[in-house]
Amino acid sequence: MTTNGVAGLTTGGAKRGTDADAERNEPGKEAETVRGTAGQPGAVGRDVVTGTVVFDALGGPEVLSVRQLPLRTPAAGEVLVRVEALGVNRAEALFRSGGYYYLPTLPGSRLGYEAAGVVEAVGEEVTRFRAGDAVLTGPGIEMSAQGVYAERVVLPEDSVVRRPAGVDAVAGAASWLAYSTAYGGLLETGGLRPGDVVLITAASSGVGIAALQTAARIGAVPVAVTRTVRKREALFTAGAAHIVVTGEEDTVASVKALTGGLGADLLFDAVGGAGLAGLATALRVDGTVVVYGWLDGTSSVMPMNWPLTVRGYANQALSGSAPGRRRIDAWLASGLRDGTLRPVIAEEFEGLASMPDAHRRLEENRHTGKLVVRLS
Missing domain, CATH: 3.40.50.720 (NAD(P)-binding Rossmann-like Domain)
Known part of the structure; x- marks a missing residue:
C-alpha cells in the first residue's frame, strides 16, 4: 500500500480520432431545420433525420452501427437536444452485450444515456428550459427507446438537467x-x-x-x-x-x-x-x-x-425524484465551480462512427477516467 501526501486533481488525456470518415453516414440536417424560440415549443421538419447509433443483436462493439433515423417534433413536456459530446459508460457496454439489468429491444435498439448538448427546441408545457440552454442528460432514460448516442435526441424534460456554468461539453459528458x-x-x-x-x-x-x-x-x-x-x-x-x-x-x-x-x-x-x-x-x-x-x-x-x-x-x-435531482445538481455545480470535482478524461474519440472503438477501449480496462466521444 502506498500513501499520498497531497492529492491533486487532473483533467486531460489522449485524443483519438478516426480514419473512418468515408464510412460515416451523412450527418442530420442542420439547426435551421429546427424551429423554436426561447421558451416556445419547437417543431421539426417532416423529413429531418439524425445520425443515431443502433444495434440489432447482442454482442461486442462490432454490433454498433450508425443509421439515419427520423427526428420527431418534441411533444408536450419534451426537449430536443443537439448533442455535442457523449460519455461512454460500463452500463452501456453491458446493455449492448446483454448483461445489464434489463435487456434491449431488438432489432434497432438505441444506446447511451449520458450526453452534453444544447437545447434546440422545446414542446408545450416545458418550463425549465428554452432554446440555447446548455444541458446534460442522464436521469430516467430507457436506452432502447431513448438512447442518446445520436446527433440530436428528443427526451422528457425530467431526463435533462442544466449544465453548470463554465463547463464545456467534454467535461459535461464525463460528469x-x-x-x-x-x-x-x-x-x-x-x-x-x-x-x-x-x-x-x-x-x-x-x-x-x-x-x-x-x-x-x-x-x-x-x-x-x-x-x-x-x-x-x-x-x-x-x-x-x-x-x-x-x-x-x-x-x-x-x-x-x-x-x-x-x-x-x-x-x-x-x-x-x-x-x-x-x-x-x-x-x-x-x-x-x-x-x-x-x-x-x-x-x-x-x-x-x-x-x-x-x-x-x-x-x-435518487435521480428519479425532483428533490434528488436538485441535490445532485447542487453538489455537482458547486464542486465543478470550486475545483474539488474535476472529471478526468482518459481519451477523446471523434464522431459517432468511432463508438465501436470507444467501446473496445472501455473493455480493455487499461484507462483511468472517462472515455468521451465528441460530435463536431
Whole structure:
C-alpha cells in the first residue's frame, strides 16, 4: 500500500480520432431545420433525420452501427437536444452485450444515456428550459427507446438537467453519471462522514475517480483499490489518499494496517461477486457496504462479519425524484465551480462512427477516467 501526501486533481488525456470518415453516414440536417424560440415549443421538419447509433443483436462493439433515423417534433413536456459530446459508460457496454439489468429491444435498439448538448427546441408545457440552454442528460432514460448516442435526441424534460456554468461539453459528458452515483452512493446511502475511511473498488473508472474526489471533498479518507501498479500515480493525482494494489498485497491486511487494526468505515463496491464477502472483512465492526455495480458478473456472496450494513445503490432511485435531482445538481455545480470535482478524461474519440472503438477501449480496462466521444 502506498500513501499520498497531497492529492491533486487532473483533467486531460489522449485524443483519438478516426480514419473512418468515408464510412460515416451523412450527418442530420442542420439547426435551421429546427424551429423554436426561447421558451416556445419547437417543431421539426417532416423529413429531418439524425445520425443515431443502433444495434440489432447482442454482442461486442462490432454490433454498433450508425443509421439515419427520423427526428420527431418534441411533444408536450419534451426537449430536443443537439448533442455535442457523449460519455461512454460500463452500463452501456453491458446493455449492448446483454448483461445489464434489463435487456434491449431488438432489432434497432438505441444506446447511451449520458450526453452534453444544447437545447434546440422545446414542446408545450416545458418550463425549465428554452432554446440555447446548455444541458446534460442522464436521469430516467430507457436506452432502447431513448438512447442518446445520436446527433440530436428528443427526451422528457425530467431526463435533462442544466449544465453548470463554465463547463464545456467534454467535461459535461464525463460528469453527471459519475458524480451523481458517487454523491448518492457515498453520502446519501452510505452516510460517509468527515474522517471516515472509505474503500473504493474499480477506482480508476469514471465513478471510481468521482468517488475519490467526493470523499476527499467532505474530509473523508479515500482508499483506492486497483489491480495493477500501473495506475497508481494516476490515482494519486485523481484524489486517492492511499492505494491498495490487489496484485501485489493482501487488501484486507493492508486496510487493517492503515486503520490501526480497526478496518475501514465504508466499502463502495462496483464489482460484487464471490469476492465481496472477503473484501467486506476489511471493514470495522458495524461498517457499511454499498454495492453499486456487478462487474464480476456472478451472484454476490453475502458478507457474514456481522454486525454489518449492506446496501444496494441504484442511481435512478435518487435521480428519479425532483428533490434528488436538485441535490445532485447542487453538489455537482458547486464542486465543478470550486475545483474539488474535476472529471478526468482518459481519451477523446471523434464522431459517432468511432463508438465501436470507444467501446473496445472501455473493455480493455487499461484507462483511468472517462472515455468521451465528441460530435463536431
